[in-house]
Amino acid sequence: MAGVCETGAVFTFGKSKFADNVPSKFWLKNDVPLKIACGDEHTALITENGKLFMFGSNNWGQLGLGSKTMVNKPTCVKALKSEKVRLAACGRNHTIVYTSRGNVYSTGGNNEGQLGLGDCEERTAFQLVDFFSSHGPIKMLAAGSNTSAALTGKTLPCTNLLSTVYISVAPPHLVFRISFVTVDGGLYTFGERDSGKLGLATGQLDGHCVPQLVKGITDQVTQVACGGGHTVAVTEENLYTFGLGQFGQLGQGTFIFEARLPRAVDHFRKGRVRQVMCGENHTAVITDNGLLYTFGDGRHGKLGLGEENFTNQFKPTLCPRFLKYNVQAVTCGGCHMLVLAKPRDKSYQEVTLEENDVTEDYLEKSYTELLGDTLTSTPATLNSSLSARVRRRERERSPEQFGLMFRTLPPLMSGHLNTSAPLPVSSQTIPSSLPPKELTNRKVHNDSSAVENVMDNESVKDLGDTTDFLNMTHVMKMDPSDKTLTLSPVQKVRRTHSITVN
Numbered sequence: 001m002a003g004v005c006e007t008g009a010v011f012t013f014g015k016s017k018f019a020d021n022v023p024s025k026f027w028l029k030n031d032v033p034l035k036i037a038c039g040d041e042h043t044a045l046i047t048e049n050g051k052l053f054m055f056g057s058n059n060w061g062q063l064g065l066g067s068k069t070m071v072n073k074p075t076c077v078k079a080l081k082s083e084k085v086r087l088a089a090c091g092r093n094h095t096i097v098y099t100s101r102g103n104v105y106s107t108g109g110n111n112e113g114q115l116g117l118g119d120c121e122e123r124t125a126f127q128l129v130d131f132f133s134s135h136g137p138i139k140m141l142a143a144g145s146n147t148s149a150a151l152t153g154k155t156l157p158c159t160n161l162l163s164t165v166y167i168s169v170a171p172p173h174l175v176f177r178i179s180f181v182t183v184d185g186g187l188y189t190f191g192e193r194d195s196g197k198l199g200l201a202t203g204q205l206d207g208h209c210v211p212q213l214v215k216g217i218t219d220q221v222t223q224v225a226c227g228g229g230h231t232v233a234v235t236e237e238n239l240y241t242f243g244l245g246q247f248g249q250l251g252q253g254t255f256i257f258e259a260r261l262p263r264a265v266d267h268f269r270k271g272r273v274r275q276v277m278c279g280e281n282h283t284a285v286i287t288d289n290g291l292l293y294t295f296g297d298g299r300h301g302k303l304g305l306g307e308e309n310f311t312n313q314f315k316p317t318l319c320p321r322f323l324k325y326n327v328q329a330v331t332c333g334g335c336h337m338l339v340l341a342k343p344r345d346k347s348y349q350e351v352t353l354e355e356n357d358v359t360e361d362y363l364e365k366s367y368t369e370l371l372g373d374t375l376t377s378t379p380a381t382l383n384s385s386l387s388a389r390v391r392r393r394e395r396e397r398s399p400e401q402f403g404l405m406f407r408t409l410p411p412l413m414s415g416h417l418n419t420s421a422p423l424p425v426s427s428q429t430i431p432s433s434l435p436p437k438e439l440t441n442r443k444v445h446n447d448s449s450a451v452e453n454v455m456d457n458e459s460v461k462d463l464g465d466t467t468d469f470l471n472m473t474h475v476m477k478m479d480p481s482d483k484t485l486t487l488s489p490v491q492k493v494r495r496t497h498s499i500t501v502n
Contacts, residue, residue: 004343007032008328014302014336015041017056017072021300021336023307026074033340038279038333039090039143044097045074050084052077052097056336060093061124062108068124079126080105091143092334096150097126098138104129104150112146142178144226149178177226178211179233185220186213187233196260197229197243216242216262227278227296228334233262237270239285247281248314249296267293267316267354279332284339285316289352290326292319292339302337318357 009027012018018026027033031047038044042056042063053074054063061068064077083099094108094115105126106115113120116129132138132150140151177191177198189198193208204212219235226232229244240262241250250256251265268287275286282296282303293316294303301310304319325341344351353359 004325004341006343008340008342010036010045011304011339011341012336013304013339014300014333016043016333016336016338017041017070018043018074019072023301023304028074035088036329036331036338036340037088037090037095037143038331038336038338039095040092040280040334041336042090042093042095043331043333043336043338044088044090044095046085046088050086050100052080052085052088054095057093060109060122062090062093062095064095064105064107064124064126066125077126087138087141089141089143089148090333091148092145094143094148095126096129096141096143096148098141098150102133102137104132104138104141106148109146114143114146114148116148144177177231179224179226179231180211181221181224185222185235187217187221187224188213189231195229195244195258197226197231199231199233199242199260199262201261214262216240223276225276225278225283227283228280230278230281230283232276232278232283234273234276239265239268239273239276241265241283245314247297248312249278249281249283251283251295251314251316254314265316267356269354272354275330277330277332279337280334282332282337284330284332284337286327286330289350290322290328290341290344291351291353292322292327292330292341293317294319294337300335302332302335304337304339315356316354318353318359320359323351323359 004025005027007027009025010033011023011025013023015021018024028047031049031051033045034048035046036043039062040057042054042058045053047053053076054065055071055074056063058065058068058070063071063075064079065071065075066079080097080099083101083103085097085099087098089096091114092109094106094110096104096106096115098104104116106117106129107123107126108115110117110120110122115123115127116131117123117127136152138150139153142149142151177189179187179189181187187199188211189200190208190211191198193200193205198205198208198212199214199216200208200212201215204215214233217233217235217240219237221233221235223234224231227243227249230241230249231243233240239251241252242259242262243250244258245252246257248254250259250263251267252259252263256263268285272287273285274288277284279296279302282294282298285293287293292304294305295313295316296303298305298310298312301307303309303313303317304321305311305313305317322339322341324344326344327339327341329340331338
């Protein structure tokens with residue numbers, strides 16, 4: 001993998017529209033990414049200097065650039081250059097931002113009045129929301145499918161709560177649900193009540209239209225995130241999930257498709273989880289030592305587990321590519337995920353894994369290679385207590401389990417194999433790594449800042465019209481009478497793409 005500057009880089013996964021949706025990364029030449037928000041297929045990025053960059057789908061004008069043209073690279077919103085942007089939130093097809101001058105602006109889809117402009121007409125450029133000019137400073141913004149929320153931090157009416165410290169609106173999907181955490185660690189939810197997504201007891205469901213305490217979590221909650229049909233809460237010791245889990249977004253295993261009350265995720269040791277974020281049907285977790293775990297809907301590769309891996313994950317799964325990075329933040333959208341990460345401090349190389357973590361990079365690299373030369377040039381300790389199950393997986397990948405005949409398949413063509421003839425023996429069944437695509441530098445000059453993109457050779461492959469083992473499977477028939485084996489290759493249908501970098 002090409003180097004990443006000390007200030008870090010933004011890594012993109014899934015249907016982000018950046019770099020033809022191939023897993024990639026970029027960084028800002030004269031600025032540092034600070035905050036990121038994701039919609040269904042669009043992204044907002046705020047820098048330390050208060051600039052706002054947008055990219056992705058734009059069919060409703062959600063990028064606020066004055067048109068509905070899709071943008072595949074981070075583009076500065078010039079209309080807001082005079083005001084430093086402090087906060088941003090992305091709904092399914094709209095965006096809201098808050099500036100240092102105390103102004104709130106919105107753009108994009110507005111069929112339910114989610115822009116707060118007093119009508120239901122869409123906008124293609126950021127418009128001032130007059131309502132907030134007299135409602136004090138904004139501390140937090142949140143956006144759902146067709147909803148928006150702003151937190152001022154003032155005393156809440158009709159309660160004795162001093163303020164709220166975290167609020168989450170269900171992201172890009174078609175339901176309405178809000179969760180928030182109070183200063184004393186209480187979790188409150190309200191909105192659509194089906195499938196357990198509010199985490200309320202049966203006797204509380206009739207009052208789902210007003211905030212109610214989630215009694216199933218007795219620890220102090222420090223953060224909450226809402227997905228399309230699931231909710232995730234972090235306490236000082238545990239990670240809790242509830243709601244829909246048909247894609248694995250609850251992280252409770254393959255047999256839990258729904259949890260009506262909060263359930264602790266047993267993958268992490270107590271106190272390890274520091275940040276959580278939900279997409280529509282997937283979840284991302286950052287631990288105390290900057291490791292990233294994802295689980296749930298794997299479509300479009302948005303879980304960050306490899307370009308060829310679109311599989312749903314029903315348990316928290318370590319993202320091995322970030323073993324040598326310290327993940328600062330993660331943001332999940334409907335179809336993509338963005339990660340902000342910095343290279344690990346060379347003076348501190350200890351990385352502690354969970355017991356059931358698997359460090360394989362999906363047939364690409366071992367974790368020794370993923371850590372680079374840090375294992376040899378700098379004293380490093382990779383504390384991993386691999387369970388018997390993980391060790392068994394390692395053995396099962398060995399070609400010796402299949403015996404001599406299946407160590408190496410014959411050429412991929414239909415034909416007969418005489419089992420009495422000796423077969424060539426290879427050291428392994430498949431190549432240890434696929435040919436990486438040559439690294440290419442991309443520079444995007446927009447206004448006074450430039451975005452530099454380096455293709456990730458861990459995941460970017462020159463696929464073309466391949467016929468390798470990832471795309472081919474055999475139908476095998478053995479005839480005991482004449483000891484012949486018929487191998488008939490079947491070509492899978494897959495979508496290919498090409499990348500042109502100017």
